[in-house]
Amino acid sequence: MTTKDEKLYIVMVGLPSQGKSTVAYRLKDIFTKNDIPTRIFNNGQLRRQYARLKDTWAAEFFHPDNAEATELRKRFAIINMNWARKYVNSKGQVAVLDATNVSQERRNLINQCLNDHPILFIECINEDEEIVDMSITLKVRTPEFGGLDEAHAISEFKKRIEYYRMIYSPLAKERNYIRMDSLHNRILEERLTDQLPLYSRIRDCLVTDVVKSLFLIRHTETFFNTEDRIGGDSDLTPKGIEQAHALARFFRNKKISYIFTSEKKRTIQTAAPIRALQNDCTIVPLKEFDEIYSGICEGMSYDEIQRFMPDVYSARKADKYNYSYPRGEGYNSMKERIKIGIKKAFYLNRKPDNIMIIGHRAVNRMILSHFLYRRQEDVPYIYVPQDKFYHIVATQDRKVFELKKYQ
Numbered sequence: 001m002t003t004k005d006e007k008l009y010i011v012m013v014g015l016p017s018q019g020k021s022t023v024a025y026r027l028k029d030i031f032t033k034n035d036i037p038t039r040i041f042n043n044g045q046l047r048r049q050y051a052r053l054k055d056t057w058a059a060e061f062f063h064p065d066n067a068e069a070t071e072l073r074k075r076f077a078i079i080n081m082n083w084a085r086k087y088v089n090s091k092g093q094v095a096v097l098d099a100t101n102v103s104q105e106r107r108n109l110i111n112q113c114l115n116d117h118p119i120l121f122i123e124c125i126n127e128d129e130e131i132v133d134m135s136i137t138l139k140v141r142t143p144e145f146g147g148l149d150e151a152h153a154i155s156e157f158k159k160r161i162e163y164y165r166m167i168y169s170p171l172a173k174e175r176n177y178i179r180m181d182s183l184h185n186r187i188l189e190e191r192l193t194d195q196l197p198l199y200s201r202i203r204d205c206l207v208t209d210v211v212k213s214l215f216l217i218r219h220t221e222t223f224f225n226t227e228d229r230i231g232g233d234s235d236l237t238p239k240g241i242e243q244a245h246a247l248a249r250f251f252r253n254k255k256i257s258y259i260f261t262s263e264k265k266r267t268i269q270t271a272a273p274i275r276a277l278q279n280d281c282t283i284v285p286l287k288e289f290d291e292i293y294s295g296i297c298e299g300m301s302y303d304e305i306q307r308f309m310p311d312v313y314s315a316r317k318a319d320k321y322n323y324s325y326p327r328g329e330g331y332n333s334m335k336e337r338i339k340i341g342i343k344k345a346f347y348l349n350r351k352p353d354n355i356m357i358i359g360h361r362a363v364n365r366m367i368l369s370h371f372l373y374r375r376q377e378d379v380p381y382i383y384v385p386q387d388k389f390y391h392i393v394a395t396q397d398r399k400v401f402e403l404k405k406y407q
Contacts, residue, residue, distance in 0.1 A: 006197045007088045007117040010096045011110055013171060014124035016161050017135040019182030019347055023124055024098045029212060030205050030396060036198070037092045041080040043099035047073070048144055057144050059159035064167050077106065081113045088117060094198070103167040107174065118194050120202070123171045124182035131183060131344050138282065138348060180206055183347050204396060209346060211371070215251070215356045216390040218364050219266040220244050224299075225386070231291060231298040236269045243386065243407070248273035250406040251356075256281050259356045260345040262289040267358045274356070284348060288341025291360035295328025320380040331362060331380055338366040364390070372401060 010027065012020040024040050031038040047056050050072075055061070061069045077099065084095035101107055101121075111119065126132055139145075140153035148156070171177040175193040180186060185207050192199065221240035224232050236244065247270070256278050261267035263285045275281045297305055297312065306313040316323040316330075324330035349355045357367065365382040368374070371394055374382065387407055393400035 006093060008094050008197050009084060009088070009110075009114050009117055009119045010094060010202070011101055011107070011119055011121045012096065012098050012124065013101045013107070013121055013177075014182075015100065015102060015164050015168065016157070017132050017139065018124040018126050020100075020122075020124045021098055022347060022349075023122060023180075023182060023206065024096045026210050027094075027202065027205060028096060030201070030210070031094055031198075033395075033397060034201075036094060038094040038096065039084075039087055039092055040096045040098050041084045041087075043073070043076045043080055043097075046076040046079060050076075057148075057153075057156065059156045059163060062160045062163045064163060074106075074109075077109070078113065081110065085114060085116065100164055102164055102169065104169040104173070105167075111174075118196050119174075119176065120196055120199070121171050121174045121177040122206070123177065123179040125179065125188065126181065126183045126347070128183055131347060134284070134344070135348060138284070141282070178203070178206065183343055185209065185343075201396075208396060209342070209370075209394065210396070211346070211355070211392055211394040213354045214390075214392040214394075215254075215256075215354060216364055216367055216392060217247065217270070217356065217358045218361055218384050218386050218389075219264075219270045219358055220247070220386055222266045228301045228303065229299055230302070231294045233264050233266075235265055240266075240270070240386075241273075244270045244273045246407050247389075248277045252277040254354055255279075256354050256356050258345075258349050259283045259358060260289065260341075260348075261285050261358045262291065262360060262363065263287050264290060264360070267360070270358050271356075284345075286341050286344055288337045288344065289357065289359045289363050292331070292334060292362045293325070293329045295325040297325050297328065319377075321376045331366065332376070334362075335366060338363060339370065342367060342370055368392075368401075 012024055014020050028038045028040055050056055060066060064070065080097060084097060088095045097110070101110065107121065136154055136157050140150060140157055145153040171179055176196055177191050178187060179189040181188055187203070187207060220243035221237045222234040223237055224234035226237060251274055256274065257280065259271045259274060259281060261271050261283060268283060268285060271283045275283055297309065312326065321331045324333050345355060345357060359367065361384045364384045365379050368382050368390060369379045371392055388403050388405050391400065391402045391404055
């Protein structure tokens with residue numbers, strides 16, 4: 001039986017597109033798996049229900065000087081607070097309030113309304129403008145902005161963020177709080193005045209790359225593959241297209257919200273049939289997942305490199321991990337961008353659903369090494385076939401690495 005002292009409110013704080021919902025779902029997932037009853041109370045869901053009667057997507061609805069809208073948003077917040085209080089005082093243990101909560105006034109109201117159990121505030125900060133822009137672009141493709149062209153929707157959303165910024169007060173006065181870099185899973189500042197239940201588990205979860213279910217796939221066969229050529233931007237062969245359709249059939253009963261690819265045609269072409277058999281699935285190309293750029297050797301076969309550039313061939317063979325192609329890259333030099341790509345994919349995949357990455361042989365080796373912790377000299381030899389995929393689970397409680405066949 002859960003006691004009063006074991007109950008907790010977690011209050012998310014931060015501007016829109018800072019990763020609050022991603023963190024909230026991550027916490028809920030790990031708690032639920034450990035038999036800790038948890039529920040998320042999202043103010044935006046209430047607002048979007050009201051949006052059927054009024055255009056609450058519009059930026060002016062969030063202007064601090066819009067008294068009517070401010071009062072309405074306050075009512076939504078109070079409704080959720082009352083529901084959260086009722087939940088934790090019945091069968092629940094943790095209630096997560098997922099909203100911006102950026103003003104000191106709103107947080108004071110939360111402290112007044114939820115004074116029966118401890119409160120932990122978690123502020124999410126992401127200063128990477130590119131990933132914030134990508135997050136905004138994905139958000140405005142949701143039904144909330146239906147009927148608006150994308151450019152107009154993005155403009156409205158960015159104005160909404162600026163209106164929130166006008167009343168933004170970072171966490172500083174609260175009794176218990178964590179301020180975190182939500183892209184890099186890094187704690188920036190924390191204060192713990194009270195003895196909070198679950199705190200060590202929460203903190204560990206916040207700094208861990210949690211992968212509920214990652215399907216890591218290499219693009220299917222290309223014309224360059226059949227000629228043993230490296231790099232380039234080759235199309236899929238007829239066999240590669242059939243392999244892509246086989247992947248689509250294999251994954252059709254697994255929910256895939258996002259497929260992250262490189263910017264190369266072969267990964268996007270592999271992803272297209274998979275998306276076609278999914279419901280509400282988005283392909284997100286990331287330049288960080290592009291294959292090793294082989295510089296002056298782009299488009300050459302390994303046999304041609306050995307015959308016409310023997311120095312390059314022998315130098316790379318001697319230290320494949322640390323060697324970079326002339327005017328190009330190597331495994332070691334692309335390590336940081338692959339790491340950023342992984343962070344971006346996890347950040348954008350807001351709910352802890354299945355996540356799919358379709359990459360290249362070397363790229364997928366680097367992604368695997370991120371989880372497998374292989375010795376550097378062994379990374380360039382990790383087996384990455386085109387007729388199988390890796391399934392990875394990496395949570396606080398479970399680790400799975402398996403190579404599975406889809407045909």
